[in-house]
Amino acid sequence: MNRQRPMTKEDDVRETPPELFTSRVAKWGGFDLDAAATPANAKARRFFTEQDNGLVQLWSGRVWINPPFSEMGAWTAKCWAEVAAGRVELIDFLSPATRTEQPWWQKLVEPYRDGRAVLVPGWRLDTDFLPKRPRFLKDGVAMGSPKFGCVMLTWRPVNVSRDR
Numbered sequence: 001m002n003r004q005r006p007m008t009k010e011d012d013v014r015e016t017p018p019e020l021f022t023s024r025v026a027k028w029g030g031f032d033l034d035a036a037a038t039p040a041n042a043k044a045r046r047f048f049t050e051q052d053n054g055l056v057q058l059w060s061g062r063v064w065i066n067p068p069f070s071e072m073g074a075w076t077a078k079c080w081a082e083v084a085a086g087r088v089e090l091i092d093f094l095s096p097a098t099r100t101e102q103p104w105w106q107k108l109v110e111p112y113r114d115g116r117a118v119l120v121p122g123w124r125l126d127t128d129f130l131p132k133r134p135r136f137l138k139d140g141v142a143m144g145s146p147k148f149g150c151v152m153l154t155w156r157p158v159n160v161s162r163d164r
Helices: 018-028 069-085 103-108
Strands: 061-065 088-096 123-129 150-157
Touching: 018 061, 018 088, 061 069, 069 088, 069 103, 069 150
Parallel strands: 061 088
Antiparallel strands: 088 150, 123 150
């Protein structure tokens, strides 16, 4: 992927690498909902497909999301809305780390990350920049060499520890 061009719909088909998901389950426990999935790659029993449009659905429980990278602002805003509504216990969200200059990041992540400020009382947003570039899958097969790094955004109640 060329970092200079905006992400498009063709960038959206990126399945989570199994080892990345396994590490997140080890960190946070299991997930009740995968908010952006396909039947073949869902990471929870309950999941929303593109046709379901997770942006308009109500979320609940512990949520995993590897969102469409072309719509990061909308998905990040949805996370904040679900936290504010009190329907979720935790949200773990995979994001490209190469987009931190984008307006959605500057408005919805940067001011609040890692305890800098509070948007929703009792909640915080943590950032965990991954040490390696993940090797995404497409239709269950590893894609070419990793093109960019990622960061995990985790919305959690302040009383929930970063590590289990």
